[in-house]
Amino acid sequence: MFYPNWLCWAFFTEGWGLFFSEEPFNLTVLFSSALLWQYLVGGVSVTGLLWSALWVVAVRRYLAGGLCTSTARLTGQTVVITGANVGIGKETARDLLRRGAHVILACRSFSKAEEARRSLLGEGGKVEVRLLDLSSLQSVRDFAAGLVKDNIKVHILINNAGVFMCPYMETQEGFEMQMGTNHLGHFLLTNLLLPQMKQHGEPARIINVSSTACLGGKIDLDDLFQKKKPYDALQSYSNSKLANVLFTRRLAHLLRGTKIQVFALHPGSVVSSATRHVMSSTFFKDYVISLALKTTLEGAQTTVYCATEAQQHSEMYFSDCAVGWAPDASKDERLAEDLWKLSAQLVKLDEEKHPPCKSVLDVNAKDAFHRHHVQAGGCVYVRHVTRAIAIFSRSLHPNWLCWAFFTEGWGLFFSEELYNLSVLFSAALLWQYLVGGVSVTGVLWSALWVVAVRRYLAGGLCTSTARLTGQTVVITGANVGIGKETARDLLRRGAHVILACRSLPKAEEARRSLLGEGGKVEVRLLDLSSLQSVRDFAAGLVKDNIKVHILINNAGALMLISLVMTLKYRSSSTTQVR
Ligand SMILES: NC(=O)c1ccc[n+]([C@@H]2O[C@H](COP(=O)([O-])OP(=O)(O)OC[C@H]3O[C@@H](n4cnc5c(N)ncnc54)[C@H](OP(=O)(O)O)[C@@H]3O)[C@@H](O)[C@H]2O)c1
Incomplete structure (x- = not known):
């Protein structure tokens, strides 16, 4: 809630x-x-x-919920929005057109879509209509083939269309209608557009409009279409929306290292024609119930946020223009993988012709260096940092105003803060004793204040449980301090960590103290004050064919007062700093 x-x-x-x-x-x-x-x-x-x-x-x-205040322009970008003739999809189209995008309304009814297109003319950008009926796999294939034929580069794919609580119906291929349209149709569409989205090499986004109903979803791989039980329309809708989030999770996994970001989202409870199968349009529905719901424009905000400003997040689920809380069921990686396989079989996806992401595992080093999806933590509210800094004159960070700050990371905090808490608490007691005697209330207040102050000072604590098995991390300056602690944490997650340090004996000492944390730790020489050393280090990695997944540029020198650094050009190609 x-x-x-x-x-x-x-x-x-x-x-x-x-x-x-x-x-x-x-x-x-x-x-x-x-x-x-x-x-x-x-x-x-x-x-x-x-x-x-x-x-x-x-x-x-x-x-009204979160409102997207991004001023991003989308000139030169092509956006495909499914089900964009009414409701949330149409308002999303309007917003993105105003940002200069080329928007393709992918709809099943040509006349309704044309009507929408006409009403969107003049908003800016370029709007066109293409036929897409997600309840027919042939129509999905034709739509995708049309885009490829016309050499249209898709930058943002918004899988928005949805059927809500219809009576039992089947798609052309005989799938139950809600799972068939909401999940399988979009699954095939995304897979058919992916090769081209990867090939054009520009940053791209795939946005799956799910629903909070996914909380009640249950994916039964043996009975995806609920044929073995009495049909429950709401359950089927919830299942299809959970499938949207699981699909997003698997897609994110397969697209790691590419320039494509993926998002699932809940738009909120919105006045729209989504409830057409449950409730017909009446004065009560349109003017009374609507007072407690979002308008369609408000419902489009999170989609717009994901299309413009949001950064992919390990939670994989956005709501009200922020990272939301995805249901636990959607975090089951095995289920996500199995659902992917089943879906691929059902839609007869030729994975040879349409590999979900052949390039994923051999992301070239350039991509790995330039892109960094923050899977292993990072604050959700990074975007607020600048604003909060302006408001609080650099004293407060926005995550201190967030729920997670008060509810998460306490285990880590207490395990790390025993010394500080004991000293401060003892000092507080001593102070009370000196000024008038220790009371129970005084003790409790001291404990509360000491914990609150130290928790505030400790700042954001990363509670991600992400594993990094199979990933190689390079950390510069990792023999002491923050670098060494970062190495310890990532080793515990199963990573292969390379301590890139300038002093071999110190780095060796650090390596020995990190043995047994998990993962694999090794030392390589890197002196960042010598460009030759930097070149040698990089060449060594390339020679040993080491794929770097995460590069942490951590080393730093602070306030070197007496050290005079002199640049000496030894040759035209090499610079040596002493
Ligand atoms: N409204 C809410 O409170 C709410 C809450 C949570 C999630 N959502 C999700 O938000 C998305 C948009 O919903 P909305 O409220 O804007 O609903 P809406 O007004 O009913 O719009 C749904 C759109 O999907 C299209 N569509 C349905 N079946 C299709 C198919 N087989 N092929 C192509 N297009 C198809 C509809 O086309 P036609 O007009 O031709 O039928 C329509 O354009 C849906 O995925 C919905 O599940 C909505």
Whole structure:
């Protein structure tokens, strides 16, 4: 129910322009109802009026959720949006067009899509319509072939179309309709477009619009279409949305090291025609229930955020323009892999012709150096850092305002802070004793303050459980300090860690102390103040055919007061720094 960004500064400080431009109707209706209520129960007062205004705005702002404030332009980028003739898809198209993108509305009804296209003309960018019926694998293949034939480079693929709680129906191939359309249709479409998205080599994004309903999903690989049980439309929808997140997770795994980022998201509870199979359009649905839901524009915000600003995250699940909490079931790597295999079989994906990612495991070193999907931790709210710095004059980081800061990392904290906590707590007790005597309340308050202050000072603690088996990490300056502790952590995750240090004896000592942590640790000579040494180090890695997955440029010299560094050009190609 609660998403962490509701506890963040940006939620209260940003997006108000968009909010007020979108909400006049809801705010007016709610405010008038509040006034009417006051009038009926005892008379309208100025205080009552102000309180009503405040509450109405606060409640609607909360319901509107995260609003994307990115100013990114998408000129020169092509976006495919499935199911873009109405609802969230259409509003996503409108936003991306305003950013200058070329948007392809991939819809099953040509007339509805043409109507949408006409209403989007003049928004900017370029909008076109192509036929795509996700409930027919032939239509998916034709659509993909059309893009390839017309040599269209897709930069952003938004798998948005969805069927919600329809009665039992089947796709052309005989799959249950919700799983067939929401998951299998998009699975095939993505796989058919992937080779071209990788080939063009430009940064790309794949966005799967899932739903919070995935929390109730259960993937039964022996009965993916619920044919062995009585049909439950809601369960089937939830399963298909869980499949979206599992698909995203597997895709992220297979695309590691490429320039393609993947996202799954929950758009929020949105007024749209999604409920057409459950509830027909009535005054109650359109004007009363809608007061408690997001508008379609608000529902499109997280998709837009993922298309513009978001960075892929190991949680694989976004909500309200921030990283959300994915259901545990979606984190089952084995299930994600098995579902991928089953889906590939069902849609008859020719994995020879369409390898999910042949290049993944042999990412060339250049990519590995330039790209770094933060799988093994990293703060979700990096994007807020700049803003918070501006506001708090460099004193507060936004993750201190986030839920995770208060709920996670306590084990690590207490195991690391015994000394500091004991000293500070003893000092606090001594102080109490000196100024007037120790009391139970005083002891409790001291403990609370000491823990709070040290927790604040300790800052963000990485609670990722990601394994790095099979990955090679180079850490410069890893014989002491932060570098050595980073090495220890990554070794425990199973990585092969190379301590790149300038002093062989010191590095050897560090290596010995790290033996037994797990993974594999080795030492290589690297003196960053000598370019020849840097070249030799890199050449050594290449010669030994070592694939580097993570490069941590950690070494640093701080305030070297008496050391005079002189550049001496020894030859035209080599520089030696002494
Ligand atoms: N609305 C919500 O509260 C909510 C909450 C969570 C998640 N979502 C997800 O958000 C996405 C968009 O939903 P929405 O609210 O915008 O719903 P919507 O207004 O009903 O739009 C759904 C779109 O999907 C298209 N579609 C359905 N079956 C298709 C098929 N076989 N081939 C191609 N297109 C097909 C529809 O086309 P037609 O118009 O031709 O039928 C329509 O364009 C869905 O994936 C939905 O599951 C929505």
